[in-house]
Amino acid sequence: MKAVRLESIGSMTMRSVEKPVARQGELLIRVLAAGICGSDRHMYKGEYPTAIPVTMGHEFCGIVEEVGDEVAGFAGGELVTVDPNIACGRCHACTRGRVNLCESLTAIGVTRDGGFAEYATVPYRQAFTLPADLNPAHGAFCEPLACCLHAIDKAEVRPGDSVAILGGGVIGLLMVQLARMAGASQVILITRQLSRRQTALQVGATHAFDPAASDAVAAVRDVTHGGADVVIECAGVPDTLQGGLKMARRGGIFVLFGVTPAGIEVPVLPFDLLVSEVDIRPAYLNPFTHSRAAALVASRALELDMLVTKSVGLEEVAEVVGSAPLPGEIKVIVRP
Ligand SMILES: [Zn+2]
Ligand SMILES: [Zn+2]
Structure with missing residues:
Protein backbone atom coordinates (compact mmCIF):
# COMPACT_ATOMS: atom_id res chain seq x y z
CA MET A 1 0.00 0.00 0.00
CA CYS A 142 -13.88 14.78 14.67
CA GLU A 143 -10.35 15.04 16.08
CA PRO A 144 -9.91 18.84 15.93
CA LEU A 145 -13.55 19.19 17.01
CA ALA A 146 -12.95 16.97 20.06
CA CYS A 147 -10.10 19.28 21.13
CA CYS A 148 -12.39 22.31 20.63
CA LEU A 149 -15.09 20.66 22.75
CA HIS A 150 -12.63 20.32 25.64
CA ALA A 151 -11.89 24.06 25.30
CA ILE A 152 -15.58 24.98 25.17
CA ASP A 153 -16.19 22.81 28.24
CA LYS A 154 -13.44 24.69 30.07
CA ALA A 155 -14.80 28.03 28.83
CA GLU A 156 -18.15 27.31 30.53
CA VAL A 157 -19.98 29.47 27.99
CA ARG A 158 -23.44 30.31 29.30
CA PRO A 159 -26.43 31.44 27.22
CA GLY A 160 -26.12 35.18 26.73
CA ASP A 161 -22.33 35.34 27.22
CA SER A 162 -20.03 37.26 24.91
CA VAL A 163 -17.17 35.19 23.48
CA ALA A 164 -14.06 36.51 21.73
CA ILE A 165 -12.05 34.03 19.66
CA LEU A 166 -8.51 34.83 18.49
CA GLY A 167 -7.35 33.05 15.35
CA GLY A 168 -9.43 32.28 12.29
CA GLY A 169 -8.10 28.92 11.14
CA VAL A 170 -10.11 25.72 11.30
CA ILE A 171 -9.99 25.75 15.10
CA GLY A 172 -11.25 29.33 15.40
CA LEU A 173 -14.04 28.64 12.91
CA LEU A 174 -15.12 25.50 14.81
CA MET A 175 -15.00 27.43 18.10
CA VAL A 176 -17.26 30.12 16.59
CA GLN A 177 -19.88 27.47 15.84
CA LEU A 178 -19.57 25.77 19.23
CA ALA A 179 -19.78 29.09 21.11
CA ARG A 180 -22.92 29.95 19.19
CA MET A 181 -24.41 26.51 19.96
CA ALA A 182 -23.60 27.03 23.64
CA GLY A 183 -25.83 30.10 23.55
CA ALA A 184 -23.36 32.99 23.26
CA SER A 185 -25.11 36.24 22.36
CA GLN A 186 -21.97 37.73 20.82
CA VAL A 187 -19.25 35.74 19.08
CA ILE A 188 -16.33 37.89 17.96
CA LEU A 189 -13.60 36.45 15.76
CA ILE A 190 -10.27 38.26 15.50
CA THR A 191 -8.11 37.32 12.52
CA ARG A 192 -6.09 39.09 9.85
CA GLN A 193 -7.37 37.28 6.75
CA LEU A 194 -10.44 38.81 5.14
CA SER A 195 -11.67 35.47 3.73
CA ARG A 196 -11.59 33.94 7.21
CA ARG A 197 -13.51 36.87 8.70
CA GLN A 198 -16.12 36.46 5.98
CA THR A 199 -16.38 32.72 6.65
CA ALA A 200 -16.69 33.39 10.39
CA LEU A 201 -19.65 35.70 9.83
CA GLN A 202 -21.28 33.03 7.66
CA VAL A 203 -20.88 30.27 10.27
CA GLY A 204 -22.26 32.28 13.19
CA ALA A 205 -19.90 35.04 14.34
CA THR A 206 -21.67 38.29 15.16
CA HIS A 207 -18.51 40.38 14.65
CA ALA A 208 -15.16 39.85 12.91
CA PHE A 209 -12.23 42.22 13.48
CA ASP A 210 -8.91 42.62 11.69
CA PRO A 211 -6.20 43.15 14.35
CA ALA A 212 -3.90 44.67 11.71
CA ALA A 213 -6.40 47.37 10.74
CA SER A 214 -7.48 48.63 14.16
CA ASP A 215 -7.05 48.10 17.90
CA ALA A 216 -8.77 44.75 18.38
CA VAL A 217 -8.66 45.03 22.20
CA ALA A 218 -10.53 48.32 22.07
CA ALA A 219 -12.97 46.97 19.48
CA VAL A 220 -13.83 43.92 21.64
CA ARG A 221 -14.14 46.00 24.82
CA ASP A 222 -16.38 48.41 22.94
CA VAL A 223 -18.88 45.92 21.45
CA THR A 224 -19.03 43.89 24.69
CA HIS A 225 -19.30 47.03 26.88
CA GLY A 226 -16.24 46.28 28.97
CA GLY A 227 -14.76 42.99 27.83
CA ALA A 228 -15.80 39.51 26.73
CA ASP A 229 -17.11 37.04 29.29
CA VAL A 230 -14.99 34.37 27.60
CA VAL A 231 -11.84 34.72 25.48
CA ILE A 232 -10.47 31.71 23.59
CA GLU A 233 -6.92 32.07 22.26
CA CYS A 234 -6.45 29.79 19.23
CA ALA A 235 -3.48 31.47 17.52
CA GLY A 236 -0.54 30.58 19.76
CA VAL A 237 1.05 33.96 19.08
CA PRO A 238 2.55 35.97 22.01
CA ASP A 239 0.98 39.29 20.91
CA THR A 240 -2.41 37.63 20.48
CA LEU A 241 -2.13 36.04 23.89
CA GLN A 242 -1.29 39.35 25.57
CA GLY A 243 -4.05 41.16 23.68
CA GLY A 244 -6.52 38.39 24.46
CA LEU A 245 -5.95 38.74 28.21
CA LYS A 246 -6.90 42.42 27.90
CA MET A 247 -10.08 41.52 25.99
CA ALA A 248 -11.49 39.55 28.93
CA ARG A 249 -14.04 41.21 31.19
CA ARG A 250 -13.25 41.53 34.91
CA GLY A 251 -14.01 38.05 36.26
CA GLY A 252 -13.95 36.60 32.76
CA ILE A 253 -12.51 33.29 31.59
CA PHE A 254 -9.48 33.10 29.28
CA VAL A 255 -8.92 29.74 27.58
CA LEU A 256 -5.39 29.05 26.38
CA PHE A 257 -5.70 26.73 23.37
CA GLY A 258 -3.23 27.89 20.67
CA VAL A 259 0.16 26.18 20.66
CA THR A 260 2.91 28.72 21.33
CA PRO A 261 6.35 27.29 20.46
CA ALA A 262 8.06 25.75 23.51
CA GLY A 263 10.34 28.14 25.39
CA ILE A 264 8.56 31.33 24.31
CA GLU A 265 7.93 33.75 27.17
CA VAL A 266 5.03 36.19 27.26
CA PRO A 267 5.06 39.12 29.71
CA VAL A 268 1.91 39.42 31.81
CA LEU A 269 0.86 41.95 34.45
CA PRO A 270 0.12 39.93 37.60
CA PHE A 271 -1.43 42.95 39.34
CA ASP A 272 -3.98 43.38 36.55
CA LEU A 273 -4.77 39.65 36.57
CA LEU A 274 -5.16 39.70 40.37
CA VAL A 275 -7.55 42.62 40.61
CA SER A 276 -9.56 41.53 37.57
CA GLU A 277 -9.61 37.83 38.52
CA VAL A 278 -9.32 36.80 34.87
CA ASP A 279 -9.38 33.03 35.10
CA ILE A 280 -6.72 31.50 32.80
CA ARG A 281 -7.56 27.93 31.79
CA PRO A 282 -5.38 25.87 29.44
CA ALA A 283 -7.22 23.31 27.28
CA TYR A 284 -5.04 20.53 25.90
CA LEU A 285 -6.11 17.69 23.62
CA ASN A 286 -9.40 15.81 23.85
CA PRO A 287 -10.03 14.03 27.16
CA PHE A 288 -13.24 11.99 26.79
CA THR A 289 -14.60 14.35 24.11
CA HIS A 290 -14.07 12.29 20.94
CA SER A 291 -17.37 10.40 21.14
CA ARG A 292 -19.23 13.71 21.61
CA ALA A 293 -17.40 15.12 18.59
CA ALA A 294 -18.47 12.07 16.57
CA ALA A 295 -22.07 12.51 17.73
CA LEU A 296 -22.03 16.20 16.82
CA VAL A 297 -20.59 15.53 13.36
CA ALA A 298 -23.12 12.72 12.87
CA SER A 299 -25.94 15.13 13.73
CA ARG A 300 -24.78 17.37 10.85
CA ALA A 301 -25.23 20.41 13.07
CA LEU A 302 -21.93 21.99 12.02
CA GLU A 303 -20.99 23.81 8.83
ZN1 LIG B 1 -4.54 17.93 14.46
ZN1 LIG C 1 -1.57 7.43 31.70
Whole structure:
Protein backbone atom coordinates (compact mmCIF):
# COMPACT_ATOMS: atom_id res chain seq x y z
CA MET A 1 0.00 0.00 0.00
CA LYS A 2 0.99 3.64 -0.31
CA ALA A 3 1.89 5.64 2.81
CA VAL A 4 3.32 9.11 3.42
CA ARG A 5 6.28 8.71 5.75
CA LEU A 6 8.16 11.27 7.79
CA GLU A 7 11.66 9.87 7.16
CA SER A 8 13.60 12.52 9.07
CA ILE A 9 13.01 16.14 10.12
CA GLY A 10 12.10 18.07 6.97
CA SER A 11 11.89 14.97 4.78
CA MET A 12 8.60 13.31 3.90
CA THR A 13 7.97 10.88 1.05
CA MET A 14 5.21 8.72 -0.30
CA ARG A 15 6.38 5.13 -0.63
CA SER A 16 5.12 1.59 -0.87
CA VAL A 17 5.02 -0.22 2.44
CA GLU A 18 3.58 -3.52 3.56
CA LYS A 19 -0.16 -3.41 4.20
CA PRO A 20 -0.65 -3.85 7.97
CA VAL A 21 -2.85 -6.54 9.51
CA ALA A 22 -5.19 -6.15 12.47
CA ARG A 23 -3.47 -7.70 15.45
CA GLN A 24 -5.13 -8.58 18.76
CA GLY A 25 -7.40 -5.75 19.87
CA GLU A 26 -6.95 -3.82 16.64
CA LEU A 27 -9.00 -2.74 13.65
CA LEU A 28 -7.65 -2.42 10.12
CA ILE A 29 -9.14 0.72 8.62
CA ARG A 30 -9.26 1.64 4.93
CA VAL A 31 -8.69 5.39 5.16
CA LEU A 32 -11.22 7.48 3.23
CA ALA A 33 -10.32 10.98 4.45
CA ALA A 34 -7.58 12.50 6.59
CA GLY A 35 -7.10 16.13 7.61
CA ILE A 36 -3.77 17.92 7.37
CA CYS A 37 -3.22 19.83 10.62
CA GLY A 38 -0.92 22.58 11.86
CA SER A 39 0.64 20.00 14.18
CA ASP A 40 1.72 17.99 11.12
CA ARG A 41 3.69 21.02 9.95
CA HIS A 42 5.24 21.37 13.44
CA MET A 43 6.25 17.68 13.38
CA TYR A 44 7.72 18.02 9.90
CA LYS A 45 9.90 20.91 11.11
CA GLY A 46 10.97 19.06 14.28
CA GLU A 47 9.03 21.43 16.55
CA TYR A 48 6.94 18.64 18.06
CA PRO A 49 8.33 15.25 19.13
CA THR A 50 7.47 12.26 16.92
CA ALA A 51 8.70 8.78 16.24
CA ILE A 52 10.82 8.71 13.07
CA PRO A 53 10.22 7.17 10.64
CA VAL A 54 6.43 7.27 11.00
CA THR A 55 3.35 7.51 8.80
CA MET A 56 1.74 10.79 9.85
CA GLY A 57 -1.98 11.69 9.83
CA HIS A 58 -3.89 11.86 13.13
CA GLU A 59 -7.27 13.22 11.93
CA PHE A 60 -8.85 10.47 9.88
CA CYS A 61 -11.87 8.40 9.17
CA GLY A 62 -12.46 5.27 7.15
CA ILE A 63 -14.07 1.86 6.84
CA VAL A 64 -13.29 -1.04 9.18
CA GLU A 65 -11.96 -3.69 6.85
CA GLU A 66 -10.57 -6.28 9.26
CA VAL A 67 -11.25 -6.98 12.94
CA GLY A 68 -8.52 -8.49 15.12
CA ASP A 69 -9.00 -11.01 17.93
CA GLU A 70 -10.50 -9.79 21.21
CA VAL A 71 -12.27 -6.81 19.68
CA ALA A 72 -15.75 -5.94 20.94
CA GLY A 73 -18.36 -3.86 19.18
CA PHE A 74 -17.12 -3.99 15.59
CA ALA A 75 -18.04 -6.50 12.90
CA GLY A 76 -16.31 -4.87 9.91
CA GLY A 77 -17.78 -2.50 7.34
CA GLU A 78 -18.48 0.38 9.78
CA LEU A 79 -17.47 3.96 9.01
CA VAL A 80 -15.36 5.08 11.96
CA THR A 81 -13.47 8.10 13.26
CA VAL A 82 -10.31 7.54 15.27
CA ASP A 83 -9.25 9.25 18.49
CA PRO A 84 -5.49 9.32 17.92
CA ASN A 85 -4.46 9.92 21.55
CA ILE A 86 -3.85 6.69 23.45
CA ALA A 87 -3.62 7.03 27.24
CA CYS A 88 -1.99 4.32 29.33
CA GLY A 89 -4.92 4.10 31.77
CA ARG A 90 -2.62 3.38 34.72
CA CYS A 91 -0.55 6.49 35.56
CA HIS A 92 -1.49 9.06 38.20
CA ALA A 93 -3.15 11.37 35.64
CA CYS A 94 -5.10 8.55 33.96
CA THR A 95 -6.36 7.11 37.24
CA ARG A 96 -7.60 10.59 38.22
CA GLY A 97 -9.49 10.94 34.93
CA ARG A 98 -7.00 13.38 33.37
CA VAL A 99 -6.16 11.18 30.37
CA ASN A 100 -4.89 14.08 28.24
CA LEU A 101 -2.14 14.56 30.82
CA CYS A 102 -1.12 10.86 30.71
CA GLU A 103 2.57 10.44 31.47
CA SER A 104 2.97 7.81 28.73
CA LEU A 105 0.66 9.21 26.09
CA THR A 106 1.17 7.82 22.60
CA ALA A 107 -0.60 8.99 19.47
CA ILE A 108 -1.61 7.52 16.14
CA GLY A 109 0.05 9.51 13.37
CA VAL A 110 2.66 10.84 15.80
CA THR A 111 4.34 8.01 17.68
CA ARG A 112 2.76 5.15 15.68
CA ASP A 113 1.63 4.93 12.05
CA GLY A 114 -1.38 7.03 11.14
CA GLY A 115 -3.81 7.93 8.41
CA PHE A 116 -1.80 9.42 5.55
CA ALA A 117 -1.93 5.96 4.00
CA GLU A 118 -4.35 3.63 2.28
CA TYR A 119 -4.74 1.61 5.49
CA ALA A 120 -4.08 2.09 9.19
CA THR A 121 -4.39 -0.17 12.23
CA VAL A 122 -5.76 1.24 15.47
CA PRO A 123 -6.68 -0.14 18.92
CA TYR A 124 -10.44 -0.71 18.73
CA ARG A 125 -11.09 1.43 21.81
CA GLN A 126 -9.86 4.45 19.82
CA ALA A 127 -12.53 4.04 17.11
CA PHE A 128 -16.04 5.53 17.14
CA THR A 129 -18.78 4.64 14.66
CA LEU A 130 -20.26 7.26 12.33
CA PRO A 131 -23.38 7.03 10.14
CA ALA A 132 -22.57 4.98 7.01
CA ASP A 133 -23.80 7.75 4.70
CA LEU A 134 -21.74 10.54 6.29
CA ASN A 135 -19.27 12.42 4.09
CA PRO A 136 -15.88 10.96 5.19
CA ALA A 137 -14.32 14.44 4.96
CA HIS A 138 -16.68 15.48 7.75
CA GLY A 139 -15.57 12.47 9.76
CA ALA A 140 -12.00 13.75 9.54
CA PHE A 141 -13.07 16.82 11.55
CA CYS A 142 -13.88 14.78 14.67
CA GLU A 143 -10.35 15.04 16.08
CA PRO A 144 -9.91 18.84 15.93
CA LEU A 145 -13.55 19.19 17.01
CA ALA A 146 -12.95 16.97 20.06
CA CYS A 147 -10.10 19.28 21.13
CA CYS A 148 -12.39 22.31 20.63
CA LEU A 149 -15.09 20.66 22.75
CA HIS A 150 -12.63 20.32 25.64
CA ALA A 151 -11.89 24.06 25.30
CA ILE A 152 -15.58 24.98 25.17
CA ASP A 153 -16.19 22.81 28.24
CA LYS A 154 -13.44 24.69 30.07
CA ALA A 155 -14.80 28.03 28.83
CA GLU A 156 -18.15 27.31 30.53
CA VAL A 157 -19.98 29.47 27.99
CA ARG A 158 -23.44 30.31 29.30
CA PRO A 159 -26.43 31.44 27.22
CA GLY A 160 -26.12 35.18 26.73
CA ASP A 161 -22.33 35.34 27.22
CA SER A 162 -20.03 37.26 24.91
CA VAL A 163 -17.17 35.19 23.48
CA ALA A 164 -14.06 36.51 21.73
CA ILE A 165 -12.05 34.03 19.66
CA LEU A 166 -8.51 34.83 18.49
CA GLY A 167 -7.35 33.05 15.35
CA GLY A 168 -9.43 32.28 12.29
CA GLY A 169 -8.10 28.92 11.14
CA VAL A 170 -10.11 25.72 11.30
CA ILE A 171 -9.99 25.75 15.10
CA GLY A 172 -11.25 29.33 15.40
CA LEU A 173 -14.04 28.64 12.91
CA LEU A 174 -15.12 25.50 14.81
CA MET A 175 -15.00 27.43 18.10
CA VAL A 176 -17.26 30.12 16.59
CA GLN A 177 -19.88 27.47 15.84
CA LEU A 178 -19.57 25.77 19.23
CA ALA A 179 -19.78 29.09 21.11
CA ARG A 180 -22.92 29.95 19.19
CA MET A 181 -24.41 26.51 19.96
CA ALA A 182 -23.60 27.03 23.64
CA GLY A 183 -25.83 30.10 23.55
CA ALA A 184 -23.36 32.99 23.26
CA SER A 185 -25.11 36.24 22.36
CA GLN A 186 -21.97 37.73 20.82
CA VAL A 187 -19.25 35.74 19.08
CA ILE A 188 -16.33 37.89 17.96
CA LEU A 189 -13.60 36.45 15.76
CA ILE A 190 -10.27 38.26 15.50
CA THR A 191 -8.11 37.32 12.52
CA ARG A 192 -6.09 39.09 9.85
CA GLN A 193 -7.37 37.28 6.75
CA LEU A 194 -10.44 38.81 5.14
CA SER A 195 -11.67 35.47 3.73
CA ARG A 196 -11.59 33.94 7.21
CA ARG A 197 -13.51 36.87 8.70
CA GLN A 198 -16.12 36.46 5.98
CA THR A 199 -16.38 32.72 6.65
CA ALA A 200 -16.69 33.39 10.39
CA LEU A 201 -19.65 35.70 9.83
CA GLN A 202 -21.28 33.03 7.66
CA VAL A 203 -20.88 30.27 10.27
CA GLY A 204 -22.26 32.28 13.19
CA ALA A 205 -19.90 35.04 14.34
CA THR A 206 -21.67 38.29 15.16
CA HIS A 207 -18.51 40.38 14.65
CA ALA A 208 -15.16 39.85 12.91
CA PHE A 209 -12.23 42.22 13.48
CA ASP A 210 -8.91 42.62 11.69
CA PRO A 211 -6.20 43.15 14.35
CA ALA A 212 -3.90 44.67 11.71
CA ALA A 213 -6.40 47.37 10.74
CA SER A 214 -7.48 48.63 14.16
CA ASP A 215 -7.05 48.10 17.90
CA ALA A 216 -8.77 44.75 18.38
CA VAL A 217 -8.66 45.03 22.20
CA ALA A 218 -10.53 48.32 22.07
CA ALA A 219 -12.97 46.97 19.48
CA VAL A 220 -13.83 43.92 21.64
CA ARG A 221 -14.14 46.00 24.82
CA ASP A 222 -16.38 48.41 22.94
CA VAL A 223 -18.88 45.92 21.45
CA THR A 224 -19.03 43.89 24.69
CA HIS A 225 -19.30 47.03 26.88
CA GLY A 226 -16.24 46.28 28.97
CA GLY A 227 -14.76 42.99 27.83
CA ALA A 228 -15.80 39.51 26.73
CA ASP A 229 -17.11 37.04 29.29
CA VAL A 230 -14.99 34.37 27.60
CA VAL A 231 -11.84 34.72 25.48
CA ILE A 232 -10.47 31.71 23.59
CA GLU A 233 -6.92 32.07 22.26
CA CYS A 234 -6.45 29.79 19.23
CA ALA A 235 -3.48 31.47 17.52
CA GLY A 236 -0.54 30.58 19.76
CA VAL A 237 1.05 33.96 19.08
CA PRO A 238 2.55 35.97 22.01
CA ASP A 239 0.98 39.29 20.91
CA THR A 240 -2.41 37.63 20.48
CA LEU A 241 -2.13 36.04 23.89
CA GLN A 242 -1.29 39.35 25.57
CA GLY A 243 -4.05 41.16 23.68
CA GLY A 244 -6.52 38.39 24.46
CA LEU A 245 -5.95 38.74 28.21
CA LYS A 246 -6.90 42.42 27.90
CA MET A 247 -10.08 41.52 25.99
CA ALA A 248 -11.49 39.55 28.93
CA ARG A 249 -14.04 41.21 31.19
CA ARG A 250 -13.25 41.53 34.91
CA GLY A 251 -14.01 38.05 36.26
CA GLY A 252 -13.95 36.60 32.76
CA ILE A 253 -12.51 33.29 31.59
CA PHE A 254 -9.48 33.10 29.28
CA VAL A 255 -8.92 29.74 27.58
CA LEU A 256 -5.39 29.05 26.38
CA PHE A 257 -5.70 26.73 23.37
CA GLY A 258 -3.23 27.89 20.67
CA VAL A 259 0.16 26.18 20.66
CA THR A 260 2.91 28.72 21.33
CA PRO A 261 6.35 27.29 20.46
CA ALA A 262 8.06 25.75 23.51
CA GLY A 263 10.34 28.14 25.39
CA ILE A 264 8.56 31.33 24.31
CA GLU A 265 7.93 33.75 27.17
CA VAL A 266 5.03 36.19 27.26
CA PRO A 267 5.06 39.12 29.71
CA VAL A 268 1.91 39.42 31.81
CA LEU A 269 0.86 41.95 34.45
CA PRO A 270 0.12 39.93 37.60
CA PHE A 271 -1.43 42.95 39.34
CA ASP A 272 -3.98 43.38 36.55
CA LEU A 273 -4.77 39.65 36.57
CA LEU A 274 -5.16 39.70 40.37
CA VAL A 275 -7.55 42.62 40.61
CA SER A 276 -9.56 41.53 37.57
CA GLU A 277 -9.61 37.83 38.52
CA VAL A 278 -9.32 36.80 34.87
CA ASP A 279 -9.38 33.03 35.10
CA ILE A 280 -6.72 31.50 32.80
CA ARG A 281 -7.56 27.93 31.79
CA PRO A 282 -5.38 25.87 29.44
CA ALA A 283 -7.22 23.31 27.28
CA TYR A 284 -5.04 20.53 25.90
CA LEU A 285 -6.11 17.69 23.62
CA ASN A 286 -9.40 15.81 23.85
CA PRO A 287 -10.03 14.03 27.16
CA PHE A 288 -13.24 11.99 26.79
CA THR A 289 -14.60 14.35 24.11
CA HIS A 290 -14.07 12.29 20.94
CA SER A 291 -17.37 10.40 21.14
CA ARG A 292 -19.23 13.71 21.61
CA ALA A 293 -17.40 15.12 18.59
CA ALA A 294 -18.47 12.07 16.57
CA ALA A 295 -22.07 12.51 17.73
CA LEU A 296 -22.03 16.20 16.82
CA VAL A 297 -20.59 15.53 13.36
CA ALA A 298 -23.12 12.72 12.87
CA SER A 299 -25.94 15.13 13.73
CA ARG A 300 -24.78 17.37 10.85
CA ALA A 301 -25.23 20.41 13.07
CA LEU A 302 -21.93 21.99 12.02
CA GLU A 303 -20.99 23.81 8.83
CA LEU A 304 -17.93 21.87 7.68
CA ASP A 305 -18.02 22.07 3.87
CA MET A 306 -17.05 25.74 4.02
CA LEU A 307 -13.95 24.81 6.02
CA VAL A 308 -12.60 22.35 3.41
CA THR A 309 -10.62 24.51 1.02
CA LYS A 310 -8.76 21.74 -0.85
CA SER A 311 -8.69 17.96 -1.34
CA VAL A 312 -5.47 16.19 -2.33
CA GLY A 313 -4.20 12.67 -2.98
CA LEU A 314 -1.43 10.99 -0.97
CA GLU A 315 1.15 12.07 -3.56
CA GLU A 316 0.55 15.74 -2.69
CA VAL A 317 0.69 15.47 1.11
CA ALA A 318 4.45 16.02 1.48
CA GLU A 319 4.29 19.23 -0.50
CA VAL A 320 1.34 20.62 1.50
CA VAL A 321 2.85 19.70 4.88
CA GLY A 322 6.28 20.99 3.84
CA SER A 323 5.08 24.46 2.90
CA ALA A 324 3.36 27.23 4.86
CA PRO A 325 -0.46 27.38 4.60
CA LEU A 326 -1.57 29.24 1.47
CA PRO A 327 -3.62 32.42 1.88
CA GLY A 328 -7.28 31.40 2.13
CA GLU A 329 -6.41 27.85 3.18
CA ILE A 330 -8.49 26.50 6.04
CA LYS A 331 -8.49 22.69 5.92
CA VAL A 332 -6.83 20.42 3.38
CA ILE A 333 -8.35 16.94 3.25
CA VAL A 334 -6.35 13.96 1.99
CA ARG A 335 -8.29 11.33 0.04
CA PRO A 336 -6.02 8.25 -0.15
ZN1 LIG B 1 -4.54 17.93 14.46
ZN1 LIG C 1 -1.57 7.43 31.70
